[in-house]
Amino acid sequence: MWPLRNTLVPRRLKDLLAGKVMLLLTILAALLVLVMITGLYLKSRPVLESHSLHELLFSTKWRPFRGQFGFLPFIMGTLWVTGVAIVIAVPLCLLTAIYLSEYAHSRVREWVKPLIDILAGIPSVVFGVWGMLVVVPFIKDVVAPSFKVFSTGYSVLAGGIVLAIMIFPVIIHVSLEVLRAVPNEVREASLALGATRWQTVKRVVLRKALPGVAAAIVLGVSRAFGETMAVLMVVGNVPKIPSSVLDPAYPLPALIANNYGEMLSVPLYDSALMLAALILLLVILLFNIASRAVLLRLERSVR
Amino acid sequence: MARDRRFAEEKLFRGLMILATLLILSSLLLILLTVLFKGLPHMSLDMVTKTPQGGYYLGKGGGVLNAIVGSLYLAGGATLLAVLFGLPVALYMNVYSRPGARFVGACRFSFDVLNGVPSIVFGAFGFTIMIFFGLRASLLGGIIAIALLILPMMVRSMDEVLRLVPRELLDASYALGATRWETALKVAVRQALPGILTAVLIAFGRGIGDAAAVIFTAGFTDSIPGSLLRPAATLPLAIFFQLGVPIPEVQGRAYASALILTVLILIISLAARLLSRRLTRHVVK
Structure with a gap:
């Protein structure tokens, strides 16, 4: 008995201890979101106390030195850039995802997937450099003159194009997974009734996959809301509500990143920027929770 | 007639799909080629072996070794920290807890959501932590921010590979009298090792490439950081700052730095891909 007990007790103790520590770590990590919300809220409380939320969200006056913090130009900037990115990305990504899922040979799929992973791995600064070198001159020299307007090229459109490419991988990856999860019997039934492939996709597969595609x-x-560096480099950063896609804009993340240096010397400035980060976090959390919940439900229904 | 129209539609959409796929792939190609051809003419040995000399930002000699080393330190430290916290979490979710436990599902959901949080928010949050502890912009601050950023994706990808470890294997280990801790370390980790290393490498790559999370937290300096409490330069920020200087030579070096960063990232992702195929020596199939 003795030798056995000698090894068993410390081993079981170790196991117990490790379990408790790991549980603690898991809980801590899973609650990180709440910690982040609390931390950012505490830092942004000063500006929330001295300004009404309505003023902060809907005023266009951004004059930190006079204590005026209106986020509207930045919120609109974010919406414009994201809108353009979505308009460009969604059709392309859906067509690609449908092609890869329904039409392409599995060998083609195995070739294309890693390439899209590479696209996902490219750092945002590199996208920014590319945008400055290719997209901005293209808009300045080709797009703007053809509409007979002047643009420096640093515009909503440039930000939107760069962002669209950056969100290709997410949308393709998730919608491809959703499309692949549609059972084959459904397709076969439709094809057996004499429908063409495209009709099958349009009327049957997409209808079944719709919630998942929406989540994608x-x-x-x-992702587009929060992207910072690449957009910051090509969008012009003028704190005015844009009125066309060729106008410059100043999205929220760019505002935060651009002013980290001077924010500590102006009263309430750092608080206002942390509020910007909090707004960003809350909006993105809402979107993420909604789409993850849809995807989770789909995953369960397939099983 | 209806038949003709149906087939015309079929053809049209098939064409559009192939066009869209090619367009997306060519955007990747265009980006890589632009970075390559813009960066190559400005590449030199000095770029990767020297730190910025006096007057570097006016076009004088030097390189971005400070940023390369800074980025490697930062991403390395952050990856280490994230593994230290992330691996136990992934193990707990898959070995310790009951299979199919509600708690584990909730954790997965939480990590998925956290994975969508943009890096600028992690940067801002890291900044508030640093102020709380009275830290200044430093290598340590950057490491903490990047570690938080890559933790969720690392946990989830480790979780995905640990999930695939056959239950029978764990049961066999328990049947031999091993505790859960021993089973986790000596069976589950070993079985999932290739996948775990891939997850680590991918997280490392993301850590190197990120700029928005370090802009507040790591600062910037022209020298190689000598301690955790000193500021550290990073490649993405080096690219960003050099681009902001209106002198052609400095901007050229920004392109060269972008090339260095891209090549680093490509090497890491290639290594991750090879690793997941090769390192299967200890894996029970």
Whole structure:
């Protein structure tokens, strides 16, 4: 008995201890979101106390040195850039996802998937550099003159194009998974009734996959909302509500990133920027929770 | 007639799909080629072996070794920290807890959601932590921010591979009298090792490439950081700052730095891909 007990007791103790520590770590990590919300809220409380939420969200006056913090130009900037990105990305991504899922040979799929993973891995600064080198001059020299307007090229459109490419991987990846999860019997039934492939896709597969595809798009939108560096480099950063896609804009993430240096010397400035981060976090959380919930339900229904 | 129209529609959409796929793939190609051809003419040995000399930002000599080393330190430290916290979490979710437990489902959901949080928010949050502890912009601050950023994706990808470890294997280990801790470390981790290393490498790559989370937290400096409490330069920020200088030579170096960063990322993702195929020596099939 003795030798056995000698090894068993410390081993079981170790097991117990490790379990408790790991449980604690898991709970902590899973609650990180709440900690982040609390931290950012505490930092943004000063500006929330001295300004009404209505003023902060709907005023266009951004004059930190006079204590005026109206986020509307930045919120609109984010919406414009994201809108353009979605308009470009959604059709392309859906067509690609449908092609890869329904039409392409599995060998083609195995080739294309890693390439899309590579696209997902490219750092946002590199997208920014590319945008400055290719997209901005293209808009300045080709797009703007053809509409007979002047643009420096640093515009909503440039930000939207760069962002669209950055969210390709998310939308394609998730919607491809959703499309693949549609059972084959459904397709076969439709094809057996004499429908063409496209009719099958349009009337049967897409209808079944619709909630998942919507979730994929929402995930893309939330990725676009928060993207910082690449957009910051090509969008012009003028704090005015844009009135066309060729105008410059100043999205929220760019506002936060651009002013980290001076924010500590102006009263309430850091608080206002942390509020911007909090707004961003809350909106993105909402989008993410909604789309993840849809995807989770789909995953369960397939099983 | 109806038949003709149906087939015309079929053809049209098939064409559009192939066009869309090609367009998306060519955007990747265009980005890589742009970075390559813009960066190559400005590449030199100095770029990767020297730190910025006096007057570097006016076009004088030097390189971005400070940023390369800074990025490697930062991403390395953050990855280490994230593994230290993330691996136990993934193990707990898959070995310790009952299979199919509600709690585990909730954790997965939470990590998925956290994975969507943009890096600028992690940067801002890291900044509030640093102020709370009285830290200044430093290597340590950057490491913490990046570790938080890559933790959710690392946990989820480790979780996905640990989930695939056959239940029978764990049961066999328990039947031999091993505790759950021993089973987790000596059976589950070993079985899932290739996948775990891939997850680590992908997280490392994301850590190197991220700029928005370090802009508040790591600061920037022209020298290689000597301690955790000193500011550290990072490649993405080096690219960003050099681009902001209106001198052609400095901007050229920004392109060269972008090339260095892209090549680093490509090497890491290639290594991750190879690793997941090769390192299967200890895996029971």
